[in-house]
Amino acid sequence: MSDPVRNIERARIYDVAAAAGVSVATASRALNDTGRMSKETRERVKQVAAELGFRPNAMARGLLSKRSFTIGLLTNDTYGRFTLPVMAGISEALVDRGVSVFLCAIEDDEALAKVHVDAMLDKQVDGIIASGKRVDRRLPVDLRNAPVPVVYAFTDGPEDSVTFVSDDAQGSREAVQWLAARGRKRIVHITGPESFASVHVRAEAYRAVIGEKAEIYYGKWTEAWGHEAVAQLWDGKANPPDGIFCGNDQIARGVVDALRERGVSVPGNVSVVGFDNWEIVAAATRPPLTTVDMNLRALGREAGLTILALAEGERVEPGIRRLPCQLVVRQSCGGSAPA
């Protein structure tokens, strides 16, 4: 356990100044490494401040500087499947710069969103990161004219906004190429509803690798659909697939379970790749899933650094940044060496 947090009254800069025998102005400058003064004075003030455990009051400081060292993360992803890794990345990037993050879960509720945004703006957040669970949907709130910078992470932003998304096309290509490199000849794609933009992106990347032989099966994002798709592909069919690229891990898990129940060996007879690297699903599948990780943590980190840059007045080129995905190899495709 660390030292207990002090419970004595917080020392103010006034106390530091008095104890060091200088004015508050000098104390402030000493602690912020600004202004001119003798080395001795500066050191003495710092020393005294440390002894008193002085930490500046962020509200007083913010009142003047218009900076709160606080940002807001707005999301409609109540499950946290996507938001938590993003949040972790943001935090990781910003915490040692003294920035704290308000997490606001708005569940597609416009009124709730407004309440949260207003509360954050009252608190003078330095910026807002909008996030969500679908890259092709917007949050139910219009932040275009917000008085603070906004960046979008894993959610759709308006024209000319700064947006971070994962490069699903690249991730999909790697997944399909991985299957091909394992010697799989008939590789199909079982994925989610056509209404999702990411379904198209992934499907097109798949098609680009596979070419004419591409077979795409659209359904739901569920294990049940994975089962059903396997039934469709295997029941009474002579030449079933030997490679399956799934649109997400839940479908992949359904597929793997269904294959096992049919006595089809994974990865012996069929190799399966998922998408999302949702640990709880991917790692519990038998065998554990090889799957595409969207690197959401890195995405959060980038978003965090960007919002900070914007808050500090730097100019950031608007546009969509696609961050690379990474194939996480487990056991559902067979050994890690190409066949």
Add this chain to the structure above:
Amino acid sequence: MSDPVRNIERARIYDVAAAAGVSVATASRALNDTGRMSKETRERVKQVAAELGFRPNAMARGLLSKRSFTIGLLTNDTYGRFTLPVMAGISEALVDRGVSVFLCAIEDDEALAKVHVDAMLDKQVDGIIASGKRVDRRLPVDLRNAPVPVVYAFTDGPEDSVTFVSDDAQGSREAVQWLAARGRKRIVHITGPESFASVHVRAEAYRAVIGEKAEIYYGKWTEAWGHEAVAQLWDGKANPPDGIFCGNDQIARGVVDALRERGVSVPGNVSVVGFDNWEIVAAATRPPLTTVDMNLRALGREAGLTILALAEGERVEPGIRRLPCQLVVRQSCGGSAPA
């Protein structure tokens, strides 16, 4: 979409006062419904404030009042399995009182915890809610002498702290009684590692209902353990169980999957109950799991209201509050009417 957020310079109370033809003091009092003034004046000020879209600067206000209308949620549950529902409850309880929540994910890293706590204290949070992923473990930070109130939610707190946990014993009793009410005769308990306090609480509650015939199998919190336990109980055994109370949903899912693979019908031959109501697991199980929900959202709500009461100076009796769990009936036990 709602009205776009204003981007014009924020009106200050000075602007409101000027526009309404009163002093800032009167304007402040009018808006806060304090002080004495004519009804007309008060209304006029409010009217003007509304027209200008005035929202008080929380930093200025906080500087004076020592309240930031901000609290911190500290957690080491990176997955968010437990923290997210708690967070949702807190937010739900506090957002319309204008309170925003800092989420700080510290992963059992003492230094990181300290950084986060210090950052929050600098920002003058009104209180801290400590949360976690195990009720019998403490966060790696000592908050006993924190200068703000602290409550503990779903994590162990020091002597004389205010702590909220779920009433696992009650939830377990209901689960076991539910199995018994279905006419199940040999009800066993397959649960997690003995090192977890909640394992004991749940096991003892199970034992209290079952009595001498209690059979408890300790293992891991994994699907794999669920499979293994089923193998132990069925392989070559004459009279297998007909009711299984599992320590969590992952074990339950493993159990149900294993039974299906053996051709044992759930709920036809065996009824299974889980614990946690982790949607992603419970709902995807075939059949969907009847399971115990710990009502973490309600727990968060209580914790939020309590920290607010403490922040407002109310006295709250220290001690452990156990909030009731609720059995969520799906299909893994058979029809909803007692047999």
Add this chain to the structure above:
DNA sequence: TTCTGGTGAGAAAACGTTTGCGCAAAGTTG
């Protein structure tokens, strides 16, 4: 000696609120 310029440091204003106090006008009481 007087001027110039650099150095070290303090006084006070500023940020945007809330609030204690005071005061004039109006109302009430005897």
Add this chain to the structure above:
DNA sequence: CAACTTTGCGCAAACGTTTTCTCACCAGAA
């Protein structure tokens, strides 16, 4: 009509910083 009381409102301080302005002092140059 005098003496209170109430009403309605403004002045200014306060919160804890940062920052601008000012100034005294000293060294070196003219």
